Amino acid sequence: GENVEQHPSTLSVQEGDSAVIKCTYSDSASNYFPWYKQELGKGPQLIIDIRSNVGEKKDQRIAVTLNKTAKHFSLHITETQPEDSAVYFCAPNTSGTYKYIFGTGTRLKVLA
Amino acid sequence: IAGITQAPTSQILAAGRRMTLRCTQDMRHNAMYWYRQDLGLGLRLIHYSNTAGTTGKGEVPDGYSVSRANTDDFPLTLASAVPSQTSVYFCASKGQGTGELFFGEGSRLTVL
Numbered sequence: 248g249e250n251v252e253q254h255p256s257t258l259s260v261q262e263g264d265s266a267v268i269k270c271t272y273s274d275s276a277s278n279y280f281p282w283y284k285q286e287l288g289k290g291p292q293l294i295i296d297i298r299s300n301v302g303e304k305k306d307q308r309i310a311v312t313l314n315k316t317a318k319h320f321s322l323h324i325t326e327t328q329p330e331d332s333a334v335y336f337c338a339p340n341t342s343g344t345y346k347y348i349f350g351t352g353t354r355l356k357v358l359a
Numbered sequence: 360i361a362g363i364t365q366a367p368t369s370q371i372l373a374a375g376r377r378m379t380l381r382c383t384q385d386m387r388h389n390a391m392y393w394y395r396q397d398l399g400l401g402l403r404l405i406h407y408s409n410t411a412g413t414t415g416k417g418e419v420p421d422g423y424s425v426s427r428a429n430t431d432d433f434p435l436t437l438a439s440a441v442p443s444q445t446s447v448y449f450c451a452s453k454g455q456g457t458g459e460l461f462f463g464e465g466s467r468l469t470v471l
Binding site: 279288334352 | 407449451458464
């Protein structure tokens, strides 16, 4: 956790293309790396997460990759669909701590 | 299953007034959180509680107070509201041993 940045802040892709969002953090003690999706007018919802003993995790069209040495992890969405349009947040943190800090957010627009 | 319930969903408030945002969860989660979200991006942690009877300060605690008298309830109080506290407020909870946050639907507060 601590300083958490996401890039890009906005991303527009054509339907069917892939989207990648990167999250950079500063706390080397971080060992849990989730991604949340927030649809308009709703609270964020967990879509995928990874722990530090794993380098990559996939769930259908979404995947998360982790580079602990460089202190960043990324969300990958393949074959994007209009319903993927939302704001995405990362929230790297350390198990057992309760200060749950979110990244700056990325607004994804999937153009039909 | 209700999950997290926030009230009110929306409120307009005169500056200087006191306001309490209510949050109740029925999942028996130990940890609870309050975030504010401005301009549709950027979740910032206000206060958190890792168990009933304890609270902690987040990134932006000034002007807010919380209490955690029991497991289910985590109210957020603005003692004397100011226009800069105009925001959408989200309450969240997390079970012990898991990393996932569960969010409420948010409370939109406008301070005039």
